[in-house]
Structure formats: structure tokens, C-alpha cells
Amino acid sequence: MEIEEKVRKKRAEGIDIIDFGIGDPDLPTPPAIVEEVKRQLDDPENHRYPSSSGEPEVRRAVADWYKKRFNVSLDPDGEVVILIGGKEGIANICRAFVNPGEKVLCPDPGYPVYSQGGTLLSDAVPIKVPIRPEKNFLPDLDSLPSDARLFYLNYPNNPTGAVVTKEFLWRATTWCTETDTIFCYDNAYSEMTFDDYVAPSALGCCQGGRLIEFGTLSKTFNMTGYRIGFAVGDAKLVAGLKKVKAQIDSGAPMFIQKAMIKALEMYNGAERPQVVMDNIKVYQERRNVMVKGLRALGYKIDPPKGTFYLWLRVDMPSMKFAEKMLNAGIVCTPGVGFGEFGEGYVRFATTQPVARIEEALERMAKM
Ligand SMILES: Cc1ncc(COP(=O)(O)O)c(C=O)c1O
Structure with a gap:
């Protein structure tokens, strides 16, 4: 909530924000x-x-x-x-x-x-x-x-x-x-x-x-x-x-x-239907772009097998890292928000298109 308030202020100042904060899909519901x-x-x-x-x-x-x-x-x-x-x-x-x-x-x-x-x-x-x-x-x-x-x-x-x-x-x-x-x-x-x-x-x-x-x-x-x-x-x-x-x-x-x-009823058997697989394909590509980019920046991260989250180990308190990111117009969630043992990590939800992920990686590189 603290981060959300800061984001609101930044947006009000006209700053372009790339939001990886909340786990809310940006893709539409199947028609x-x-x-x-x-x-x-x-x-x-x-x-x-x-x-x-x-x-x-x-x-x-x-x-x-x-x-x-x-x-x-x-x-x-x-x-x-x-x-x-x-x-x-x-x-x-x-x-x-x-x-x-x-x-x-x-x-x-x-x-x-x-x-x-x-x-x-x-x-x-x-x-x-x-x-x-x-x-x-x-x-x-x-x-x-x-x-x-x-x-x-x-x-x-x-x-x-x-x-x-x-x-x-x-x-x-x-x-x-x-x-x-x-x-x-x-x-x-x-x-x-x-x-x-x-x-x-x-x-x-x-x-x-x-x-x-x-x-x-x-x-x-x-x-x-x-x-x-x-x-x-x-x-x-x-x-x-x-x-x-x-x-x-x-x-x-x-x-x-x-x-x-x-x-x-879209499921015929255990296999996921096409509309779900189409989503998975999008998130998988985003995951791959993000993991590759973060690795190029020197971070150690393995591509997760599930969810649209990336859990990144950072070398400072998670709130401080999230604030630094926010100064570059990027929102990620400080790991401490998920509990004491989340400290030292931040979470990215890959709910942004590849072009925005690339833009965020460029901003991080500059930082
Ligand atoms: C682990 C986990 N469980 C449950 C939920 C609840 O989802 P919903 O209430 O939208 O069904 C979420 C939503 O983010 C979640 O991350």
C-alpha cells in the first residue's frame, strides 16, 4: 500500500511508470x-x-x-x-x-x-x-x-x-x-x-x-x-x-x-485448452525476456516453472531496492511485504508487454 501511494504521486507528477507490482493479468478475458x-x-x-x-x-x-x-x-x-x-x-x-x-x-x-x-x-x-x-x-x-x-x-x-x-x-x-x-x-x-x-x-x-x-x-x-x-x-x-x-x-x-x-467446459481432458495455452505462451515469453535481461545485469535468477512472478534476490533491503526502482519509474513489490523471510528479495509480476519489460531493463541498466 505504501508503494501504491508513492506510485500514485509519481503518476500525478506525470512520470511514466512501468508497473510489475500487482499480480493482475493485463490480458483480456477470452471473448x-x-x-x-x-x-x-x-x-x-x-x-x-x-x-x-x-x-x-x-x-x-x-x-x-x-x-x-x-x-x-x-x-x-x-x-x-x-x-x-x-x-x-x-x-x-x-x-x-x-x-x-x-x-x-x-x-x-x-x-x-x-x-x-x-x-x-x-x-x-x-x-x-x-x-x-x-x-x-x-x-x-x-x-x-x-x-x-x-x-x-x-x-x-x-x-x-x-x-x-x-x-x-x-x-x-x-x-x-x-x-x-x-x-x-x-x-x-x-x-x-x-x-x-x-x-x-x-x-x-x-x-x-x-x-x-x-x-x-x-x-x-x-x-x-x-x-x-x-x-x-x-x-x-x-x-x-x-x-x-x-x-x-x-x-x-x-x-x-x-x-x-x-x-x-473448455477443458476436454487434462490438457489445458487453447485460450489458456495462449496465455501461458505470452507469460513464458515475458518470463524468458525478463530472466535473460536480469542475468545480463548480473543477477542470479532461474526461470520459474509456475506463476507469472519472478522472485529476485537483491543485495539490499527490499524496500530500499523497490524505492530505487520507483525512482527509475519501475514498480516491483518488496519481498518483506510477503513476510520476514521475503526480506532481501523483490517480486516482479510479468503483467507488462515485452516492449515495456525491455524498457524497464534498459532503465535498470542505466541505474
Ligand atoms: C496465492 C494466491 N492465492 C489466492 C489468490 C486469490 O485470487 P482470487 O481471490 O482472485 O481468486 C491469489 C491472488 O493473487 C494468490 O496470489
């Missing part, structure tokens, strides 16, 4: 989905209160997608809930299951909603789970406290771009079962992966257990502004989330929910 939203909006039936759990046919579409994409079978009535974006469910799951004073394991660096919107707003205690480059940004399961109520984990990872193996997910789900910890797996970037990497679902890597997984259309289909996502998994966890939601919201607008069906 077929936009058309479907319009079509659904024309139907007065869709102007009414939706169900806060999600319309039955929409839950069915999510279950069908899980079968196609991950070969995971779900009961659409008991094991699927539609969300107003993944963030909403990630925050509300704590309201449903975490009591004041209980411990919640939160990756650090990590998506801030785990420790703040989820944990702190429930008067619970966030426990930092360091994810470090020496361990490929995976947590050390053997060193985690076993008395926590809930454990958030997210791969492909924001902010590091790290990815996970099925084997690791097996270990994480087993650890949660053994310690009776609720496992919240955030798979927001499951479809945004590069090279040959295909992201698994944690649900495909466990034998039951108290696991809930979060998904969203935000990044896959460039739909951040529509606010639509879902959570799937253990029926008791899904029921708890539905119960909280029923008291807080009235569900995602029906015309958005129903358009989600069209988006998910």
Missing part, C-alpha cells in the same frame, strides 16, 4: 467467456440472489473439471463450494474452523491473506513457516509444530514461483493427517505453469484426510475482476465454509457463476 457473461446477464433469472454455496450446476461443473483435469472424483453437493474469488474462501476458512488463540501455519514469504485476512482476523496466531531457496522454497515438514489447527500451503507459489512434486504433496497431506491439522492447499496458479511442468492437485495426493483445496478463475482465464473461485475437498470442511458464507455473503453473482461453467 467466449465475456460473451457467455453477457448472455447469462440477459436472463432475468440470473438477476436474483444466488446461493451462497454456489448453484448446483456450477458445483457440478467444478466437480467435472476436477475429474478431467486431476482425475479426482468429487460429490458436487457435499464437496464443492463456489467462492467470490479464492481469497474469500482462504480468509473465511479460518472463521469456520479456527478459534481465538489457536495456531495457524503460514508460509513465509507467502500470500498475506493466510496470516492476516485468515488468521489474524480470527484472533488466531500465525506461525511462520519459512520457505527458503536452499529447500527449493518448500517447508521443512519435520520442523513444524504439531499442535497447529490449520496449515496453508500454495504451489505454484506466490511470490517465489516455486512448484511442487506429487511426492511432496503426499508427505504434506500425510503430515497433516498424522498431526490432525487442517490442510488448506491453495492451487490458485495450477494452470499457470511453463515448460513441461503440470501442477498436481493435493486432493490427488492423499487418502482422505482433512484437506480443502482452493481454486480460482482469476489467473487461468484473466478474470480477476469477476471474483469467482471455488473450494473442494473434505465434506465437513466444505460444510463449515458454506455455513460461514451463508451468514456473510449471498454468493457470487449468478451470471458470473454460470459463465464459469463455459470456462471450465
